[in-house]
Amino acid sequence: MAESHATAVHAEHDHKPHGWRRWVFATNHKDIGTMYLILSGFMFFVGGTAAMAIRAQLFKSGMKLFDPAMFNSLTTMHGLIMIFGAIMPSWVGLANWMIPLQVGAPDMALPRLNNLSFWILPFAFCLLIGSFFVPGGAPAGGWTMYPPLLQQFGASFPMLIFAIHLMGISSILGAINVVVTIMNLRAPGMSLLRMPLFVWTWLITAYLLIAVMPVLAGAVTMQLTDHFFGTSFFNAAGGGDPVLFMHVFWFFGHPEVYILILPAFGVISEIIPTFSRKPLFGYEAMVYATASIAFLSFIVWGHHMFTVGMPVAAQLFFMLSTMLIAVPTGVKVFNWVATMWRGSLSFEPPMLFAVAFLFLFSIGGFSGLMLALVPADYQYHGTYFVVAHFHYVLVPGAVFAIMGAVYYWLPKWTGRMYDMSLAKWHFWLSVIFVNVLFFPMHFLGLAGMPRRIPDYAPQFTDWNMVASIGGFIFGASQLLFPYIIWKCVRSGKPVEANSPWDGAHGLEWELPSPAPYHSWQTPPSAAVLAHGAEH
Amino acid sequence: MKRARLGRLLGTLALAFAGGSMPAWGKSGWDELNMMHGVTNVSTRIYALHMMAFWVCVCIAAVVFGVMIWSLIFHRQSRGAVPDVSLTHSTKVEVVWTAVPVLILVGMAVPAARLLVKINNNTDSQLSIRVTGFQWGWRYQYVGSNVSIISKLSESSTAASMMHSGISPTSVPHYLLSVDHQLVVPVGEKIRLLITSIDVIHSWWVPDLGVKKDAIPGYINQASFTIAPNKPGTYRGQCTELCGRGHAYMPIVVHAVTPAAFEAWLKQKSAAQSEAAAHAPAAAAASS
């Protein structure tokens, strides 16, 4: 690989503030990315602790470790923390680290905004977690926050709403930064259709964020005014409409699930070609498929509400639009499979996570397809079948992609290689027990177990025990992840080459490892660009 | 009939294998794998739709996962596989794998849409019942009669569900799925439910009837079902919309009897309720 001299020279006089100032006043995209990743990793374990508590309570019928109100708080906070605290910020962290490296930009376009969007988050999370300690306990109405139930929870209710506002502001600022960076700071010669797919999927995700986070903010603010200022947006007694909230929430909510998964599509589209030693199959089709998924995601929200009593025509519309999403999603999966086809595959940890993603995300897609069929959804809705569906797309989907991304780019960030065999342990434990944890939930839902219940009839005990055991082992295995990273940072074997992966291509691999504190101070030349793009 | 049973067996086995475990035949929790057929025409057709969708997914998975597994085995670097870097796109296969899924989806959407329209036809019912959800129980009022029932979790389940009750759930008949006063309905008649709520959103679900409908304050939702004439019995369900701390503790129990038995029950219940109302008007609202 060609050394990029300009960057190597700059790397020598990295002037950066030292001590706490470096982090509090951070404007460097790498520092901010690191902080995002650490914070989201921490929140992943906070949310995971809630999950362990939930699985302990559900270990058997009549368990009663927690009072039902506390149990509802745990499920609510688990959902909110995992979505807003773990998955979303880790994507922003990865965007911060990788987008400038991949498009050949010296930093994010708006570094101070970047600092602000990160530093809002710790306050938001304090509000969220702090609500456990106020009178009445944490919010217990589910992450969907439906009124009028949500308004029954004392002091935690406004705390939740302000936390949502803060997280929303942070996401919008982060998204603006991503759009501006991609639109303005690409290396000369990198046209839109030559951008790496992680950049493409993040660009589209950023637009989704900008479109729907204000919608969520509006919806929760209307609840706030209903509760404190006597409005009746959602209050039936005052002429309002609780179903309106559902519509507005899911108009945010369905694009939100794609906000969680589109960057994962990007990561998988980076990893699979590298370890198949073959260019991505159907690059343009991938871009268009992503864009169509994003478009469709705005017109399917009603599939979360088939039982609220919408007119038949509306139910039909939402069924058909939802089924339509399966087409571009299928195109993506087929393209990944075709990328592996006649490749030269090797199975380093990032690839293992990517292959598991392909299988298990597809299973989540299949159950999604089943859920789209309205009559069948009448039976599935509100049961563990739905819980199985969205955990398949979110855990071996989004979370595995994040882990794959970290294992893929960690050597670039640290200049060191992690312990491969420990990482493989981490992978195998995760992939086996994620299935032990979530597959039985399909059975439970079909057999009639509702979701969000603290106790259940004895006939559901067997599969719940299996799920809980799977959950405990899965949870414990995740402790390997921070250990592997810590060990890599402390004492990993230095990576000499620009890229530890022989099949990798892209501008980030044209930089030395670790990537210098200031990279691409001068844009990559046409030759570097061509070298990065060629295989 | 026989084919349906075979299909169900295969489905159960496939689900069980996929879950990595053989079902132990007999009445145990391990059997709880698949959707129930139920006792209404609608619930049986939903079951068929569900199994159709399941098998379609299994077939697609077999093809896609098959190709992937083939690559994972035969296109490994360790086997000396040489990458075919020229394979970057092919308009022909891309058109095929866009068009074929569309056809499959249309094939699934048509029966689903038919059934959807049928389910949402609530006309021509012979009996209407108002269902009102509250925190935490259900109130049933038979339209055209003074009979009104408040249905809450049974006393034995309530006692066992308390923190530190020390009562084993298996010692309680139908723990969390039994109520003090059941909803009684006739078999063979089309029954229309008018569903609402007085506080937060609940959802009325009885899987065997194929009915799930949200109970929403300010709305009156409709749902209907006809239990097969040869299927009198007791059918149990639960609230499926989070409604606060009592959400797990507001089951639904439907007792289906012959039309004659139903008429007799309604008459007797009606007389008892008017008598109670005459004696103590204030207590009437609370009585069952």
Ligand code: HEM
């Ligand atoms: C083929 C693609 C997909 C289809 C057809 C699909 C379909 C559905 C449907 C119909 C529901 C509503 C089920 C119900 O509540 O009755 C649902 C729920 C859900 N889906 Fe998907 N889905 C797909 C992909 C995804 C992806 C990629 C994600 C996220 C990464 C996701 C996350 C969720 C979540 C979080 C819920 C549950 C929300 C809640 O009720 O709390 N889905 N999906």
Ligand SMILES: [Cu+2]
């Ligand atoms: Cu959705």
Ligand SMILES: [Cu+2]
């Ligand atoms: Cu409920």
